[in-house]
Amino acid sequence: MDARGARGENWTIVTKTSSFTAPKGVPDYLPPGSAEFVAVRDGLIHAARLAGYGHVELPVFEQTALFARGVGESTDVVSKEMWTFADRNGESFTLRPEGTAGVMRAVIQHGLDKSGQLPVKLCYAGPFFRYERPQAGRYRQLQQVGIEAIGIDDPALDAEVIAIADAGFRALGLDGFRLEITSLGDETCRPQYRELLQEFLRALPLDEETQRRAEINPLRVLDDKRPEVRALTANAPLMIDHLSESAKAHFDEVLAHLDALGVAYVVNPRMVRGLDYYTKTTFEFVHDQLGAQSGIGGGGRYDGLMAELGGQPLSGIGFGIGVDRTVLALAAEGKSAADPARCQVYGVALGDEAKAKLVAVAGELRAAGISVDLAYGGRGMKGAMKGADRSGARYTLVLGDRDLAENTIGVKEMASGEQRSVPLDAVVTVLSEELGR
Ligand code: HAM
Numbered sequence: 445m446d447a448r449g450a451r452g453e454n455w456t457i458v459t460k461t462s463s464f465t466a467p468k469g470v471p472d473y474l475p476p477g478s479a480e481f482v483a484v485r486d487g488l489i490h491a492a493r494l495a496g497y498g499h500v501e502l503p504v505f506e507q508t509a510l511f512a513r514g515v516g517e518s519t520d521v522v523s524k525e526m527w528t529f530a531d532r533n534g535e536s537f538t539l540r541p542e543g544t545a546g547v548m549r550a551v552i553q554h555g556l557d558k559s560g561q562l563p564v565k566l567c568y569a570g571p572f573f574r575y576e577r578p579q580a581g582r583y584r585q586l587q588q589v590g591i592e593a594i595g596i597d598d599p600a601l602d603a604e605v606i607a608i609a610d611a612g613f614r615a616l617g618l619d620g621f622r623l624e625i626t627s628l629g630d631e632t633c634r635p636q637y638r639e640l641l642q643e644f645l646r647a648l649p650l651d652e653e654t655q656r657r658a659e660i661n662p663l664r665v666l667d668d669k670r671p672e673v674r675a676l677t678a679n680a681p682l683m684i685d686h687l688s689e690s691a692k693a694h695f696d697e698v699l700a701h702l703d704a705l706g707v708a709y710v711v712n713p714r715m716v717r718g719l720d721y722y723t724k725t726t727f728e729f730v731h732d733q734l735g736a737q738s739g740i741g742g743g744g745r746y747d748g749l750m751a752e753l754g755g756q757p758l759s760g761i762g763f764g765i766g767v768d769r770t771v772l773a774l775a776a777e778g779k780s781a782a783d784p785a786r787c788q789v790y791g792v793a794l795g796d797e798a799k800a801k802l803v804a805v806a807g808e809l810r811a812a813g814i815s816v817d818l819a820y821g822g823r824g825m826k827g828a829m830k831g832a833d834r835s836g837a838r839y840t841l842v843l844g845d846r847d848l849a850e851n852t853i854g855v856k857e858m859a860s861g862e863q864r865s866v867p868l869d870a871v872v873t874v875l876s877e878e879l880g881r
Pocket of ligand 1: 541542543544574576581582583584585586587588590591592718719739740741742743744745746761762763764765766767768769
């Protein structure tokens with residue numbers, strides 16, 4: 445079937461398929477594995493909460509120009525990877541490829557930077573969209589947890605942002621990663637360095653495409669993975685050796701704070717980030733067991749972005765952590781951040797009257813903060829006990845006619861197999877105590 449877009453373009457809607465699949469490069473997270481996803485996302489958000497970052501929930505699509513201006517027209521993200529569409533009035537919108545530009549838009553629009561309380565500290569989580577070539581760990585819908593601290597240029601804040609990511613990863617049990625960090629300089633030293641680097645690159649026998657890249661974004665050439673280009677650029681001038689005095693002092697102070705915080709790092713002066721807004725401190729968390737898609741998180745300072753987007757000239761720093769890749773990294777380390785149990789208590793009733801009572805008990809237990817699932821559909825004792833095993837519950841409640849007559853309920857501890865009888869009106873209190881609620 446063909447349909448027409450808002451601008452009259454033709455779209456093909458495939459209807460001949462007998463079954464549907466998720467779009468290419470877009471992962472589904474399903475139980476039980478999705479528990480890992482939730483544990484990672486919530487663990488990272490918790491690390492940000494501990495430093496006072498407030499939650500923002502922002503649109504997943506914005507005006508296309510916001511990303512073109514904010515992220516940079518010459519980046520792959522903007523020039524090749526955006527999901528862009530026209531609305532019915534012909535206005536161009538784009539599914540957000542990253543979070544920082546949207547956060548800045550919201551801060552400016554709602555005047556959060558004028559509330560008198562700086563830095564504005566914000567945290568977000570959700571899907572982002574990049575039309576990349578899908579492969580393991582590289583998706584077209586990716587999930588990030590991000591934070592942004594806006595309005596104060598203090599090296600201690602850079603260290604805080606980095607330490608939050610580091611602590612978030614470690615709290616999940618992850619340790620096979622390293623933090624790479626560098627400084628991209630500021631407006632006083634970057635333009636001169638750029639010229640110096642371009643002069644160096646122009647003298648090299650680089651292919652045409654690479655020469656072109658050197659003119660548009662010379663730093664990207666330093667990130668070229670081809671051995672012959674690596675060899676040619678081995679002695680290229682590096683930003684870190686050409687920092688202005690104040691940018692150098694800033695960077696040294698960030699590193700001193702990281703030392704004091706006990707956050708290990710490696711200075712990588714050749715690090716290149718895929719977004720144009722970075723200034724001064726930039727960093728990446730790299731995991732070695734993930735193959736080509738090794739970046740589990742990255743970020744940095746973006747001191748010119750707010751002014752670029754029409755706000756006051758305020759500084760900012762933040763990170764975006766890839767939740768999908770962090771889940772993969774945990775699996776690669778053979779670790780789990782999630783509680784594998786689907787619920788703490790599983791209920792099995794024998795007979796209609798017992799079932800009615802057990803449904804009510806389940807409600808009371810949930811009201812007390814205990815997670816409960818029940819055997820539904822009258823599967824018989826054997827099937828119901830299989831369900832109890834599969835649920836991962838610590839306790840199974842068994843309620844039959846005889847228990848009802850005696851006003852008691854059977855409580856089976858699944859690990860030991862021990863079963864005892866507890867007065868029905870005490871079961872919520874007993875389980876609350878034992879489960880530490
Ligand atoms: P980014 O480095 O483009 O930074 O993305 C952050 C993280 O998102 C990456 O380290 C990676 O883990 C994950 N990621 C990116 N693309 C994909 C993909 N196609 N599939 C799976 N995971 C992916 C930013 O987005 C900046 N907004 C971060 C930031 C915030 N800088 C300052 N504040």
